[in-house]
Amino acid sequence: MLNTATAVTTRHQAVISQAALQAMGRDERAPAPRRERFDAVPIAAMLETLNEALQPQRRIVRAGDRICQAGTDFGALYVLNSGVAKVVNLAADGREQVVGLKFRGDWLGFDGIATGCYGCDAIALDTGEVWVIRYDALLAACATRPALLALLHGAMSREIAGDRDSMMSVCTLPADARVAEFLRHWAEALEQRGMRTDQITLRMTRAEIGNFLGMTLESVSRALSRLAREGLIAFAEKGRRDVQIPDVGGLAGFVQRYLAPAMVQ
């Protein structure tokens, strides 16, 4: 119960093979797998830098508008100055999945750099402003402004780390906790941007949320009902798209409790 490598067996299996354990035997226990999740550069500062360096073209989008389209030629990256967007991955066989949510300051279109065409659709979930950053112009500007390059790399790096965290949520959490974590994550994103977190408007249907989390719309609905029954969330009087979160910490606690119900020592 003291070795984290083998203690976690609540859901699925422990990861570390014996071979790996003994191979890394020398340096006993990892010093501090602590991960800092804050941004080195605040979002507002990043946008300011981008704005003055590139004076990007602005585009107003409304709910449902496609910001970029899978399969079309890559030429620009997009930065959300306001609003919310979903990223939808499309497979050749017709499967599609929401693989990400984007908020103010987030970038879109990175997946097009390598292949020369966008790999995902990005769809606005409400009204917002998108900045169009032509990739060649960005690179040119980066040549004279190292800070810009740092910004770009930071954004890509954060995207990679974020995707992995999504992966972990989907793979290690039961359905109810996944929904709780989804809400917590959304609230956290708002908080980082200085917005209210006590009430959030989900701009996705249950089906979209389920698709994002790898579960059915019914399971999402049930999970939300259960969270509401436990008092962790509440619905606005009319319509169930607005979720009130009296205490974000409560959601985090729920995830932890659900994660390791018997891990209370």
Place this chain on the structure above:
Amino acid sequence: MLNTATAVTTRHQAVISQAALQAMGRDERAPAPRRERFDAVPIAAMLETLNEALQPQRRIVRAGDRICQAGTDFGALYVLNSGVAKVVNLAADGREQVVGLKFRGDWLGFDGIATGCYGCDAIALDTGEVWVIRYDALLAACATRPALLALLHGAMSREIAGDRDSMMSVCTLPADARVAEFLRHWAEALEQRGMRTDQITLRMTRAEIGNFLGMTLESVSRALSRLAREGLIAFAEKGRRDVQIPDVGGLAGFVQRYLAPAMVQ
């Protein structure tokens, strides 16, 4: 049955909300969500460029060696010149998950750029050579060699796209198909690097594979047995770590069949 947006309902739910559908109504059907998955720059050429531009330090690793460690200060990226490695994401609460597999030419450590410390462990799965690319040196070299920067961005972009595909596999495929897709992906990675694909040596235990795919080791074992029973794979005489794949296309077909059993039109 002709509208891909609503046709896919075999597993979980269709993604596209009605609102989104009508909002994007004007441009009828998407032109071609085709995604090109090949590399613009062959892997060998990329390594050659890296080598001559930076003459990176080389490090020989053996199975179980840690290439980089979550939580430690970020200073360098790593490129696999040979061997295989797994990327393990660590959560603050002790959960850990294999979130990626890396082969020759793949980069490691991108997640450290934004936060200043690595977010994942990277563990060698067999003997191999790792190139250490100091990040500051890389940036300096990029300033005079645009090709290097393109390489870097291409690698990060590919990582983002790849993570999303993993996410989609985990979320949209049933257990058996997930394992088949895992094998297919491994074979594809070998093929892109000019290696044999008819026989691959899984360098992970069933527990590790299961952790990666979001299922238990028993389910992985059962899935492999089923694939073997169907003749899609075969085991070497001794030990069940070597998997023979007579026809990679067969695995792809299995995934498709399992994906849409009733989608035969």
Place this chain on the structure above:
DNA sequence: CGACCTTTTGATAGTAGTCAAATGAAGTGG
């Protein structure tokens, strides 16, 4: 050989998916 893993396979349980029906919202046209 014996200790220790890993893997396989079976039996059982539980979570989440599927099917179905009812309610709730929202928009349309008379």
Place this chain on the structure above:
DNA sequence: CCACTTCATTTGACTACTATCAAAAGGTCG
């Protein structure tokens, strides 16, 4: 303004996939 249509959501009943528990067999290494 109100029927009427349409879609989103909720909830129940049932099913099925996959996790869990357990035992045995196969490998590996001292």
